Amino acid sequence: MMKDRFGAKNQRTWLMRFHTQTAGVSLPAQQPMNNIARVAIQALAAVLGGTQSLHTDSYDEALALPTEEAARIALRTQQIIAYESGVTQTVDPLGGSYFLENLTLQMENGTFDYFGKMDAMGGMVKAIERGYPQKEIAESSYLYQRAVEAKEKIIVGVNEFAIEEESPHILYIDESVARQQSEKLKNLRARRSNDEVRRALDALKKAAAQEPKAAASGTISSANTMPHIVDAVRAYATVGEICEALRQVYGTYTEVSIT
C-alpha cells in the first residue's frame, strides 16, 4: 500500500507494526472468571498473528476497573503464552495453513473492495460525513446481536450454561478523586504565572487559525500548533484551558444522523 499507492521507497515505511488488545466487548459480567479463558484464547490468536505488543484484558473488565489481582492474572496470561506455550519458539507457526491463508486472502480482497467504495466517496473524511462506515458497523452489530438473542451464537454463561450468582468484589472509585483534583487545580492557578499562560494560549490560537505549510527542511511549519502547546504546558496551562483555546478557533462537532 505505502509503496504502490504512495511511492514510499523505504522498506521501514512498507511494513506494518501493530499492537493488539483482547476484545473487551467479548467479556461478559456473568461468571466473570470464564473471561480468563477467553482472554487466553484471544491473546494466543494475537501472538500467532505476529503482534508487536499486546494488552490482555482483566477478567473483571465488564464490571469495573480491574482489581490488582485481575490485572496480575491478565499479565500472567501473556507470560504463560510467551514462556510456556511454545508458540514463540518458531516464526509464524501457522504460515501456510490452508485455512489461515484462505481467510487471509478473503480479508485482503474484502479490504480492497471497501477501499474502492471509499475512494469513490472521496476519502474517509467524506465517507464519515455521509455516515457510511457508521452505517456498515451498525448493521453488522445488529446482525450479531440478533444471532445471540436467537441463541444461534452461543456465549457461555450468558445465553447458555447460565447460573445464579452473587455480584463479585470490584474496584470502586469514589468522588474523593474529583475533590482532590479540584483542590490541586485551585492551588495551581494561584501559584503559576497566569500572564504567561494567557500569552501562550494567545500564541496557540493565532497559530491554530493559520494554514500550516511545511517549511524548508530542518524546520517545521510556522503555524504548527505543537510548539505552542508545549509552551502552554510548560507554563502549567491545563488540559481544559488548552482545549478551550482550540475550541474557540475550531468550534465543536455534532455527529451526522445515520438513520
Add this chain to the structure above:
Amino acid sequence: MQKKPFNPPQVADSPIADVFENRHPSEAEKKWAEKTLAPTLEKAPERPIGAPNGVNVDDQGNARFTTVSGVPIRRLYTQADLPTDWSEEQYLGYPAQPPFTRGIHATGYRGKLYTMRQFSGFASPEETNQRYKYLLEHGGSGLSVAFDLPTLMGYDSDHPASEGEVGKCGVAIDSLEDMEILFNGIDLEKTTVSMTINSPASVLWAMYLVVAEKQGADWQKISGTIQNDILKEYIAQKEYIYPPAPSMRLVIDTFEFGSKFTPRFNTISISGYHIREAGSTALQELAFTLYDGVEYVEWARRRGLDVDEFGPRLSFFFNAHNAPPARSGIA
C-alpha cells in the same frame, strides 16, 4: 424469469456438494469426499454450534458454520481453497521481507518477545503511579495510560461537564503537575509508554515530552505511542471535540513535529480496536482502519511531508476477538 444456463453437476442435492463448490478439489479429495465423508454424513449429520436455525442452517437444512463475524467456514481446508497460482514465494514470502506476511522480524519472537503492555489508569495520578510501578516490578515491559472521560474530552476535573466522571474510567490529568506525579520514579528514556488519547492528544503528548525533558531524557531517544487516531472517533468511539478537518490538521501537526524532534515516538496508533468493539466484523475493522491510514497519509502529503519520513512512525492497533488469528501484514 430466465432460467439459469448452468446447473451444478449431479452432486447438487448431495450433502457433500460443498466440497465441489467454488473450489478445485484434487482427485484424491473428491475420492475422500465420496468414499469417506459421504457415508459419515449419512450416519451422523453435522450439528450446528447453537440453535439449528437462522445463520446456522443453509437452504437445504444442512448445518452451517460461521466465524463470530459471520464469515462461512468450510468443513475442511485443503490446497483447493487457495488460488490455483498460489505459491509460498508469491503469497507468503519470508519473515522481514516484503510483503511481510510472515512478520516483520526475521527471527520472529526468538530475538524479541512482544511487548507486554497492560493498559491501566484509574483515580488520581498518585494511585496510578503506584499501579505502574507494580506492573513494571511484575515483569510488564511497557506502560499504557488510560485517561478518564473528562481528560479524553478536553475538560478539567473541576469543569461542570466532568461531574461524576473524574478518575472513573482512567486517570485524571489536568496539568503538567499531574503528569509529573504520574511518571514519578519511572525512567522515560527506558520505558516505552503508550497513551490512549485522541482529540486532546497533542496536549497530553506535550505534557509527556516536558516531563521527559525535566527527567533529563533525550527527546531523540524516548519511545512510545500516542493513539491520536481521530478518524475512528468519528466512526466508532465518539470521543471527539472539534470538526474533522481541524482535527486532522492537529494530527498532521504532531506527525510533522514528531518526525523532527522525536524520531522514535509513534505519533499515531491507527485503531481498529474500537471499530470492532462497536460491533463491526473483522473485515470491516481491517478495511476501515487501513483506509484511515490512507487518509492520514493523504493529508500529510498535502502538508508537504515526505512519506518516508513519517511513514515508519505509523503504527496500528487491532482487536483479538474469539476468532482465528487473522494475518495483518498487508500494509
